[in-house]
Amino acid sequence: MANQKNEIPEIVISRLPIYLQKLNQVLKEGKTLISSQELADHLGVTATQIRKDLSNFGGFGKQGSGYNVVKLLESLRDILNLNRIWKAALFGVGNLGQALLSYKGFSSKGFEIVAAFDNDPQLVGKEIKGITVQSVDDMEKGMCASEVKIAIITVPAGQAQALANRLVDCGFKAILNYAPVTLVLPEEVKVSNIDPVLVLQKMAYYLD
Amino acid sequence: MANQKNEIPEIVISRLPIYLQKLNQVLKEGKTLISSQELADHLGVTATQIRKDLSNFGGFGKQGSGYNVVKLLESLRDILNLNRIWKAALFGVGNLGQALLSYKGFSSKGFEIVAAFDNDPQLVGKEIKGITVQSVDDMEKGMCASEVKIAIITVPAGQAQALANRLVDCGFKAILNYAPVTLVLPEEVKVSNIDPVLVLQKMAYYLD
């Protein structure tokens, strides 16, 4: 009920994937042990912050030597629910949507786009990267009873909110939104926005 | 010297483009006046926070009635240095790079990709969306003496850091980085990262 406390702050959760990313690099370099200080280096966080963040989930390190890279990696993957494959559906198969369909970085990290939808009759039925584009009209048919809970939206801004509403009704629980609009959705649905224009506008403040 | 105080917190700056986005929508709907409460609605911020954010730059509203939409828009554009066209160079003309070249949302918001670079000999010399792809080897020739200060990086992770170093030497001041790696750069260079995998990983924590 209400806000179950003992909740980990979202800002902490959002740093864990960054630690994971760096740990994967470090692992590739063959390092087996790493201190919080080394992990923090060049990552824009402090060693103390990393230790504090991790302490939310237990003690993963060893005094005197630091963290076992493989073990910490596995622990973080556990915490983030990444020890499984997450299926996702793509909405909007324009330039960006097609680029995302082609992107190797998703599947190598355990995210798999299993369905793609578009309104364009020219696209519907076409196979792209092994996926047959379906009409958005048919979305409910295939998706609502499925295990797919993640939607990636790359439709035009004007269509995003209406689509998102349908997705929520259909049972999607997480939306990665590339449309340049703030979606209004029930708070139990997680929404993350990726909008390069907002980012460029922010950086412009610091230029000149 | 050191940290010139009176600095506006970066978190405030990062909200201004969101206000701008909503104001543009509101303007399209024909509204000419808006209260901080209306502006805050559905935006995930409070009315107080908007007023506080804006108060960093002066008073833009009128007691009793709120903010003039057009005037506030113009003020925000001024503050963010958006009353000019910002030229950008694109590095990496793969699927994502080509999608960004095609994206209408940049130019309509005053960001123009004026040059594109890639290492692939198959791509170099090809014209895409009116832009002739150049070899990355030739980057310094055209860019270092130019007014282009924004770089967009969509090269593979392994090449991003080396490229970024060259960009900094060349005089770029802002980097929008799509490569899944944390770049280590002098702090006077602004870097923003866009990595959908990190975002999905964060959302996965809340799923299931």
Added chain:
DNA sequence: TAGATTGTTAATCGATTAACAATC
């Protein structure tokens, strides 16, 4: 053991929010 580094507590810092006088 001596040195290094964790996990955690307490202090500090900064951001958000509540409240309200000013004023349109």
Added chain:
DNA sequence: TAGATTGTTAATCGATTAACAATC
């Protein structure tokens, strides 16, 4: 004028950092 809403101060909240005992 009465009602609405701003801009701002002071209070609160939450996140970061410093410090250090515990311990490998």
